[in-house]
Amino acid sequence: MSQAHHRKKHPEAVRQQLLEVAAKLSLEKGPGSVTLDAVSQAAGVSKGGLLHHFPNKLSLLDGLFTDLTDKLDQALAEKMRDDPEPKGRFTRAYIAVFFQPEGMADSEKWQVLTIALISEPHLRDRWRQWVDRHLQENVGTDSALDAMLVRYAVDGLWLADLLGSPTMDAATRAAMMERLLAISRL
Amino acid sequence: MSQAHHRKKHPEAVRQQLLEVAAKLSLEKGPGSVTLDAVSQAAGVSKGGLLHHFPNKLSLLDGLFTDLTDKLDQALAEKMRDDPEPKGRFTRAYIAVFFQPEGMADSEKWQVLTIALISEPHLRDRWRQWVDRHLQENVGTDSALDAMLVRYAVDGLWLADLLGSPTMDAATRAAMMERLLAISRL
DNA sequence: TTAAACATACCGTCTGGACGGTTTCTTGTC
């Protein structure tokens, strides 16, 4: 019944809307609810419209991946720019992005992708490439054992958040961040 | 076709077989392939047979969860028994279980569960309870910030394995384990 | 006029699961 058909066309806006809705949907109703029907309907577009922008489901997830990693890259770059100390710079940015409150809103959207990442070989490849790229870009400054350790800890923290593990209180959280930052400077 | 119908009945063996097949299937063909049809067929049982042991799919995953956490608990208890130093004992067991080669075989079976854990609220609850229980059982000895940090790092490491991230060489891996153990003793 | 941006209708497949039967095991009774 929606007359999106007759309204002004803003393809880029629609495309963005589809991506956001896909992420939002997985948050609120679980990743299993991310279907072409559900996404298109929630975005106020017909399924045909969705399939015009993303020829198949994988390409939708792929678009989401690109979208989020781009934002992540941007956030990381910003944090790195403000850090005068070369050693462990990337690792500290990694920490900062995870612990920043606004960042979390985005990081929650990763739920869909985490699922898709594990099940879809193609996305697993892209993830591997992402990790590899950042590892090589920051080789020398962030390849110390301790730096790796810190980043793994952040990943674990992130996973715990995702799984809704008993959240630690703000004080402990802050202390954890400080500790991680300290190790990154060793 | 199969005359499993007429052979000796070993309900417990069949049940176990179903669980193992479910885990194995997700390893080899991806978690998406864990369907009632596929599992029952691979286990040499009819779908009706499967549904006799597990009234629905969730209860199958639930059974898998119980099975694996039981084994994990057992492994952890064993490692803890051999550790004379109380402080960080649980955390070191956590490290040991993850890094032991045989343990990995089991840990790979967690793939299905990781998926299901994130999507199924019920299993997410069970996981939360598992974490909570072990946290409280070892409060005092393993509630230090550094201990938490180490365990999060192990989780991150485990996730990286799961996602097939560029595996680090054996030497680095061993060094990482040593470093984690060292921190657990601080 | 033409191509992009949508909508509508429809299809094939897969999946979870309900259901009614059949065979084997167990248990109580004599």
Place this chain on the structure above:
DNA sequence: GACAAGAAACCGTCCAGACGGTATGTTTAA
């Protein structure tokens, strides 16, 4: 120990809905 009788362990079939995707039409912008 025999034997009925109920329970437990299966099998085979069928189905309703969901889901991804196609094919084709219609509107809008360039």
